[in-house]
Amino acid sequence: MSPSVPSWYGVAASVLLVGIAFFLVLRERLGLGREVLVASARAAVQLVAVGGLLLILFRHTGLPGALAWVTAMVLLAGRVAGGRARGLPHVMRVATLAVATGTAATLGLLLAAQVIDTSGRVVVPVGGMVVTGAMQGASMTLQRMRDEAITGRRAVEARLALGLAGSVAFAPHLRTSLRAALIPAIDGTKVVGLISLPGATVGLLLAGVNPLTAIRYQVVVMYMLLGAAAVAGVVAGRLALRTMFDDAHRLVA
Amino acid sequence: MIGMQSVLSLDDVHVVRDGVSVLGGVTAQIAPGRCTALAGPSGAGKSTLLRLLDRLEEPTAGTVLLHGRPLPSYDVLEVRRRVGLVQQAPVLLGATVVEDLRTGRPTLSEDEAVELLGRVGLADQALSRLTASLSGGEAQRLCLARALAVGPEVLLLDEPTSALDAVAAMSVERVVRALVADGLTAVLVSHDLRQARRLADDVLVLRAGGLEEAGPAAESRYLAGAS
Numbered sequence: 492m493s494p495s496v497p498s499w500y501g502v503a504a505s506v507l508l509v510g511i512a513f514f515l516v517l518r519e520r521l522g523l524g525r526e527v528l529v530a531s532a533r534a535a536v537q538l539v540a541v542g543g544l545l546l547i548l549f550r551h552t553g554l555p556g557a558l559a560w561v562t563a564m565v566l567l568a569g570r571v572a573g574g575r576a577r578g579l580p581h582v583m584r585v586a587t588l589a590v591a592t593g594t595a596a597t598l599g600l601l602l603a604a605q606v607i608d609t610s611g612r613v614v615v616p617v618g619g620m621v622v623t624g625a626m627q628g629a630s631m632t633l634q635r636m637r638d639e640a641i642t643g644r645r646a647v648e649a650r651l652a653l654g655l656a657g658s659v660a661f662a663p664h665l666r667t668s669l670r671a672a673l674i675p676a677i678d679g680t681k682v683v684g685l686i687s688l689p690g691a692t693v694g695l696l697l698a699g700v701n702p703l704t705a706i707r708y709q710v711v712v713m714y715m716l717l718g719a720a721a722v723a724g725v726v727a728g729r730l731a732l733r734t735m736f737d738d739a740h741r742l743v744a
Numbered sequence: 745m746i747g748m749q750s751v752l753s754l755d756d757v758h759v760v761r762d763g764v765s766v767l768g769g770v771t772a773q774i775a776p777g778r779c780t781a782l783a784g785p786s787g788a789g790k791s792t793l794l795r796l797l798d799r800l801e802e803p804t805a806g807t808v809l810l811h812g813r814p815l816p817s818y819d820v821l822e823v824r825r826r827v828g829l830v831q832q833a834p835v836l837l838g839a840t841v842v843e844d845l846r847t848g849r850p851t852l853s854e855d856e857a858v859e860l861l862g863r864v865g866l867a868d869q870a871l872s873r874l875t876a877s878l879s880g881g882e883a884q885r886l887c888l889a890r891a892l893a894v895g896p897e898v899l900l901l902d903e904p905t906s907a908l909d910a911v912a913a914m915s916v917e918r919v920v921r922a923l924v925a926d927g928l929t930a931v932l933v934s935h936d937l938r939q940a941r942r943l944a945d946d947v948l949v950l951r952a953g954g955l956e957e958a959g960p961a962a963e964s965r966y967l968a969g970a971s
Binding site: 645740741 | 798799800801802816820821822824825828829831833835837847848849887890891894
């Protein structure tokens, strides 16, 4: 075993950190004590289960199994992203379609151009990162659109009253939402390596890979996160726009 | 037949929202080239009725007609270009005066923009002036001009002076009076009975979702209550 991978004893010792977090939220009366414990326990259970499943997946199922795993991640991510923007019509479907499109486009390109290997050991973790990027793009776009539909309602109705179609009346708000959703991905890309050292690089460095090899992976990761967030954000925005207005171009969100 | 002599008419219009009756069987006409006030106590259904007229809301039952034809038989965007709306508090949609005016009509020329500003008493304003620097009264008159830019035949005014001080309110009233004198049809929702008396030719008085009174403003018992 590589010395850089913690033993089970090390994992148990790290529970002390949960204790510190728990102590702090109690002391500051943040009302988050239960959440800290539940989240920590949940993380451990989820990761052990996932580790076991991945072991089976990598050994026996090949690319179809890996893609099935990615599909399950897409469905879950769609629910999470949609849940953040409750109030928009059909938001679960919209979010899931957006995450699926962002993931399919990004992962499809990486596989087709042979940037990444087709083995489950590669497709599953890379797919996970792509799904996360797509989820964040879709989630932030939809959340912001929901907020814009509330705070910008009078402006949207003023444009509708001028005879503009719903999609045109909401266009400035869609732009605002997409900008807000994509700026974190763009900023993350800007400062990568300088401020943040993302998971993929950290993992490779811990595994003892040469830093110049590790950053090659990271460049691909940053570009794919940007791509996935952009595709998912724009698809979420466009799809949501269709559901936010009825046939008579009235804002129903 | 209902609606033949009027620009807009309502035929037994009901609106039920969340199980509560907001309008219960209103039949009324809006005559062309006149200002019709929608008056009545708060919660009587005035703003709902106004929003029915450009299909920002839909009746639960009954029909709203434009020139005798049901509104849904027109393209809804055409209805909204023909029936403009000015909201309660000014909502500015462009960074500069001319950008704001072009919201509904991007092809508006500078000459046309200047002419529109003249119609609402803003002839002295530069087209490049930032809308954020306009006073409340100026902003509301710009909203009027923006609605006029699309070329409506009817203007719906939803308490257009309620967010303004007295001087600004008078400036908006002057513009509305001049526009009606020029042949525009106006429908005005106002809480201010004296304002309704000053501006309106006709009045529809709503109470608890029903039509209580309809006729010339000068003969209205409800408006006469304002001293």
